[in-house]
Amino acid sequence: MLVKNTQRKKALFLLIHVWLLSWYVPVIAQPTEKYINIRVTPEHTNWTYKPGEKARFIVSVTQSGLPVQGAKVRYAVMPEKMAAVSTGPLTLKEGKTMIDGGTMKSAGFLRCEVYAELDGKEYKGIGTAAFDPGAIKPTVENPADFTAFWNNAKADLAKVPLDARMTLLPERCTESVNVYHVNIQNFKNSRLYGILCVPKKEGKYPAILQVPGAGIRPYSGDIAKAEKGVITLQIGIHGIPVTMEKEVYDNLSAGSLAGYPTFNLDNRELYYYKRVYLGCVRAVDFLQSLPQYDGSNMGVMGGSQGGALSIVTAALDNRIKYLVSYYPALSDMTGYLHGRAGGWPHMFAGPNAALHNKKDKIETIGYYDVVNFARQVKVPGYYSWGFNDETCPPTSLYAVYNVITAPKELFVVPETGHWTFPEQHEKTDTWLISQLKGENGKQ
Structure with missing residues (x-):
C-alpha cells in the first residue's frame, strides 16, 4: 500500500510539474499555431540593413497554410514602440504583397505591423528590420558611485x-x-x-x-x-x-x-x-x-x-x-x-x-x-x-x-x-x- 501511495504521489507531482512548465511564460513560451496566420518578413535574409538602405517587408496571409485570396489588411510602419511613420490599407490579391518600409538614418529597429480581420476576429503579424544594431549605444546615465x-x-x-x-x-x-x-x-x-x-x-x-x-x-x-x-x-x-x-x-x-x-x-x-x-x-x-x-x-x-x-x-x-x-x-x-x-x-x-x-x-x-x-x-x-x-x-x-x-x-x-x-x-x-x-x- 505504501509503495502504491508513493507512486500515486509521484505521478501527481509529474502532472503538476508539466502544468507549471506550461504556465511559466517568461522563458520557455512558444507561440501557438493559428488558423489564420499573418507573416511579415523583411526582404533581407538576416533581417539586417545598413542605415539609409530601404527596407521592404514581405506580407502573407494564410488560412490552414493556404493563401487567403483578396485579404484586406491595414499596416503601420514605425521605429519600434514609437509612433507610425506610414500607414495604409492593402488588398492582397494572391494572399501576398510587399510593403515599402522606408529606412532609418541611424542604428535602430524599424517595425512593420499588419492587421487583418477575418470572420469577425482581428489577427496581427509583425516583422522588424534591424539597422546596424551593433552600433546602438545606451542612453542611461552611469552614476559615478x-x-x-x-x-x-x-x-x-x-x-x-x-x-x-x-x-x-x-x-x-x-x-x-x-x-x-x-x-x-x-x-x-x-x-x-x-x-x-x-x-x-x-x-x-x-x-x-x-x-x-x-x-x-x-x-x-x-x-x-x-x-x-x-x-x-x-x-x-x-x-x-x-x-x-x-x-x-x-x-x-x-x-x-x-x-x-x-x-x-x-x-x-x-x-x-x-x-x-x-x-x-x-x-x-x-x-x-x-x-x-x-x-x-x-x-x-x-x-x-x-x-x-x-x-x-x-x-x-x-x-x-x-x-x-x-x-x-x-x-x-x-x-x-x-x-x-x-x-x-x-x-x-x-x-x-x-x-x-x-x-x-x-x-x-x-x-x-x-x-x-x-x-x-x-x-x-x-x-x-x-x-x-x-x-x-x-x-x-x-x-x-x-x-x-x-x-x-x-x-x-x-x-x-x-x-x-x-x-x-x-x-x-x-x-x-x-x-x-x-x-x-x-x-
Missing part, C-alpha cells in the same frame, strides 16, 4: 547570517535527485525562497542559479538538469514561499504586489529591486555553502526579468563563472526619454512618463539599469533573443550587449518575440553545462 553603492550594499548583506533552512520534498524527488524547498535569510530581515535540486550520487557538482522572469508564481525546480549532474537552484524574488497554491500568487499579483517594478522608485536605497539583486547574491552564498558543490563552477541563467538578473548577478558576484541571458528586461529603460524604445517595464513610455519622468526616479534607474551592470561583466556569456520582441525591445537588448567586453556569444532568431524556440534552449543549456563541466564533459 555605482560600484561603491553596490559594494556597500554587498557589505551590508554579508553581515546578515545565512540561516538556511532546507525542507525535503519527498513527492518531488526522483531516483537520482533530491528536491528541497529552501528558505534563506536575505537583506533587511526578508527571506529568500527557492527549489533546490541536488544529485543523490555522492560527489562534487557544479551549480546553476536559475533566476525568474517577471511575475509572482510557484516554482517546481529544474530536475532535468540535476539529473545531468548539476545542482540547480530556482529562486523566487518576492520573499514568499514558492510551493503554495497558485491562487495565492494570483491574489498577490492583483493586489499588494501589483506594479512591484516601480515600488519606491524615487529612492535608490528603498527601491524594490535592491532586495532582489542582493537576493541573487545571497542565493550564490547558499549554493557556495552546500557540501555537494564543487567549489568553483557556478553559472546563472534566466529570461526577461531573469535575463536581467543573470547579468546583474554575474556583475555583482565573481563566484559566477558563466551566464546565460535571454532578452534581458530592465535594460536601457530611459530610451523613451531620448526618442526611442526603452526596456521593460516601460516606465517612461506613454502615460507612465507623467508618473516617473522625474529627476529622483531617473537617478535611481542609473543604479539598477542592466546596462550599467553589463559594463562590469567579466565572465563568458551566451545571449539569445529575436527582433520581434514587443516586451523587451531589441534596441534595449543591444544597448546592453554592445557594452559587454567579456567573451560573449549571441544567438539571434529574428522572427521570435518574447518567446523562444526549443533550439535556443538546447544551445544555451549545452553551452552552459559544457562550460561548467569542462570541455570533456567531466567534472
Whole structure:
C-alpha cells in the first residue's frame, strides 16, 4: 500500500510539474499555431540593413497554410514602440504583397505591423528590420558611485547570517535527485525562497542559479538538469514561499504586489529591486555553502526579468563563472526619454512618463539599469533573443550587449518575440553545462 501511495504521489507531482512548465511564460513560451496566420518578413535574409538602405517587408496571409485570396489588411510602419511613420490599407490579391518600409538614418529597429480581420476576429503579424544594431549605444546615465553603492550594499548583506533552512520534498524527488524547498535569510530581515535540486550520487557538482522572469508564481525546480549532474537552484524574488497554491500568487499579483517594478522608485536605497539583486547574491552564498558543490563552477541563467538578473548577478558576484541571458528586461529603460524604445517595464513610455519622468526616479534607474551592470561583466556569456520582441525591445537588448567586453556569444532568431524556440534552449543549456563541466564533459 505504501509503495502504491508513493507512486500515486509521484505521478501527481509529474502532472503538476508539466502544468507549471506550461504556465511559466517568461522563458520557455512558444507561440501557438493559428488558423489564420499573418507573416511579415523583411526582404533581407538576416533581417539586417545598413542605415539609409530601404527596407521592404514581405506580407502573407494564410488560412490552414493556404493563401487567403483578396485579404484586406491595414499596416503601420514605425521605429519600434514609437509612433507610425506610414500607414495604409492593402488588398492582397494572391494572399501576398510587399510593403515599402522606408529606412532609418541611424542604428535602430524599424517595425512593420499588419492587421487583418477575418470572420469577425482581428489577427496581427509583425516583422522588424534591424539597422546596424551593433552600433546602438545606451542612453542611461552611469552614476559615478555605482560600484561603491553596490559594494556597500554587498557589505551590508554579508553581515546578515545565512540561516538556511532546507525542507525535503519527498513527492518531488526522483531516483537520482533530491528536491528541497529552501528558505534563506536575505537583506533587511526578508527571506529568500527557492527549489533546490541536488544529485543523490555522492560527489562534487557544479551549480546553476536559475533566476525568474517577471511575475509572482510557484516554482517546481529544474530536475532535468540535476539529473545531468548539476545542482540547480530556482529562486523566487518576492520573499514568499514558492510551493503554495497558485491562487495565492494570483491574489498577490492583483493586489499588494501589483506594479512591484516601480515600488519606491524615487529612492535608490528603498527601491524594490535592491532586495532582489542582493537576493541573487545571497542565493550564490547558499549554493557556495552546500557540501555537494564543487567549489568553483557556478553559472546563472534566466529570461526577461531573469535575463536581467543573470547579468546583474554575474556583475555583482565573481563566484559566477558563466551566464546565460535571454532578452534581458530592465535594460536601457530611459530610451523613451531620448526618442526611442526603452526596456521593460516601460516606465517612461506613454502615460507612465507623467508618473516617473522625474529627476529622483531617473537617478535611481542609473543604479539598477542592466546596462550599467553589463559594463562590469567579466565572465563568458551566451545571449539569445529575436527582433520581434514587443516586451523587451531589441534596441534595449543591444544597448546592453554592445557594452559587454567579456567573451560573449549571441544567438539571434529574428522572427521570435518574447518567446523562444526549443533550439535556443538546447544551445544555451549545452553551452552552459559544457562550460561548467569542462570541455570533456567531466567534472
